[in-house]
Amino acid sequence: MEVAVSWSGSALRWARLDADGRVVDSGATEVTDDGGWVAVLAGLEQQRPRWVWADSRPLVPHLLAAGLRLRRCHDLRLCRAVLSRSERCRWTDETPWHTPDTPPDDGAPSLLDLPQLATGPSLEEVVAEYARQRAVLAAADQPGRLRLLLAAESAGALVAAELKADGMPWSREVHDAELRRLLGAPGAFGARPERLETLVAEIRELLHAPRLNPDSQPELLQALRAAGLGVQSTRQHELEQLDHPVVGPLLEFKKLARLLTANGWHWLDTWVHVEPDVTGVPRGRFRPDYVVAGVVTGRWATNGGGALQLPRQIRRAVVADPGHRLVVADASQLEPRILAAMSGDDAMARAGAGADLYAGLVADGVVASRAEAKVAMLGALYGATSGESGRLMPRLQRVYPRAVALVEQAARTGEAGGRVTTWLGRSSPPPSEADWTAVGGEVGPADLDVADRADARRRARDWGRFTRNFVVQGTAAEWALCWLAGLRTRLWSLGGDGPPARLAYFLHDEVVVHAPEPLTEAVVAAVHDAAAEATGLLFGATAVEFPLQVAVVEHYGQAK
C-alpha cells in the first residue's frame, strides 16, 4: 500500500492509493507545533505503507526531530532523475517537475522552530507523477532491476536524513589533542601554529628566501627555482624526487598545513557541535549533509565539512559514546568483484574466492606480486594506457577475458559518443554538445586542422575512460546502496529496551554503525547478512564473493 503526501505551508495532505495507484481515501492535517500532524503520519505508518512524496529533504528531518522514523518511501525527485535519464526505459513526459533544491537548514530541525514546509507539488501532482513513473517502469527493459534501483535510491534518501539527524560521534578533546600533538600550540590571531612557524623559518633559511610564504604556490615555485631546483610544480610527487635539504621540511609543512586548513581548529568549531543527548549528557556530533546520487555515477556526495575525505590522521577523534562501540565494515575490493559479477567472468570469480582478490590474481599467475595485481586491476577499471599498468593489461586480458571485454566495450561506447548503463539501470550522461560537435564521433570533421583533430581524439579517449569507469563505479554504488538499505532495516529490529544501534557514517563502500556494546555482535551479523542480501538482489546466484572487513572498535582510528 502506498500513501501519497504533499505539503504546502502549514497544510499537509495525504492519500491512500490502491494497487493501481488510484486514490482510495485522503485526509489533511495542519502542521503545528503540538506535533499532532506527526501523530497522524505515525498512525498511517502502522500500516507499513510505502510513502510517496516529491522530495524527502524538506519533510523527513522534521519527522526525525519528532522521533518518527518511517520504514520506506518512494522519493519522486530521485526516482525521476534515474528514470528520465535511463536508457532502459522511455521517459517521454514533458510535464515540468520542479522541486527546487531546498537549502540545507543549519542545525537540527525541531518541532519548535518548524516554520512552514516549503510549498511542494500538490497532492494531485504527486499522485500523477507517481502514476507516470509506474507506467514508465512497467514498460521498461528489465523493470525488476530498475525497481530495485528506485527502492534503494529512496531508502538512501531516508538513510541520508537519519545519518545527519543521528550524527557521527566526535570527540573535540581528542581532536584538539591530536592537532596540538602534530601542529603544536595554535597561533594567536592569524599566526601559524608553533610547529608550522618553525618549519616556515627552516624553509626560508634553506632556500635563502626570508620573506617566502610557502602557502603561495607561485612564490614557492619561484623560490625553488631560484635555489637551482628545476621543478615544474610544487606537487608532493615532484618534490619527493629532489635531492635537497629543503625537501623534508617542505613536505612536512605541506602535510601539516593541509591538516590545519582542512581539518584544524576552524573545522572543529564549524562542524562539530556539542549537544546534550537524550539523558542530558553533552556529546560531540559531526553532522554533514549527505547528497544522495550527488555524483553522476550514483555515488553519494556531501555538502560541508568534507565528510567523505576525513583524513586518517584525525579519525581517532571519532569516538564511540560510553557503553558503545563502532562497528566499521567495508567491502573488500568492491569494484573488481562487481566487474567479475557483471561480466560473469568465472575465472575472476574464482580468483576472488577468499578475502583477497589481489592475492588470487597472483595465484592465477597474472602478475608476480600483490602490488602489481592492484596496479593492473585499477588500470583496467580506470583506463590506464601507459606505464606499468598499461603494460600489464594484456596479461589481465588473457586470464580474465570477459571482465576486460566489459570495460573495453564501455570505453569504446564512450569514445564513439554513446552512453553506458549500470547493472540496475543508471545511464551515463551524453557527452556535452560543445565537446561532441568538435569530436564528431571518430576522428573529427575534415575541416578541423591537425591540432584540433588531435584534441578531439584526446577528448574522445577521456570520455571513454569516464564511461569505462562509470559502469563499474556506478554498479558498485548500487551494491553499496542495497547493502546500506538492508542494514538499516536490520538495525531497526535489533535490541530491546536499551538505546538503539544507529548508522553513523557511509563512505562509498564502507559503513560505520554506532552501537550499544551489548548489540555489537548482532550488528556484525546484520552487516554480513545485508551484504549477502545485496549480492543476491543484484546478481542472484553469482559465484562472485563479496567479503567484508569488519572491525569492532572504540574509535575510528583503530579500524583498518
Next chain:
DNA sequence: TATAACAGCGCC
C-alpha cells in the same frame, strides 16, 4: 568587493 579558476591534496 565578489566570484571564478587553478593548484594541490584528502578520500574511495
Next chain:
DNA sequence: AGGGCGCTGTTATA
C-alpha cells in the same frame, strides 16, 4: 598513470 569527488588558499578577473 588512469576514474569519481570536495575543500582550501591564492591569484586573476569582473
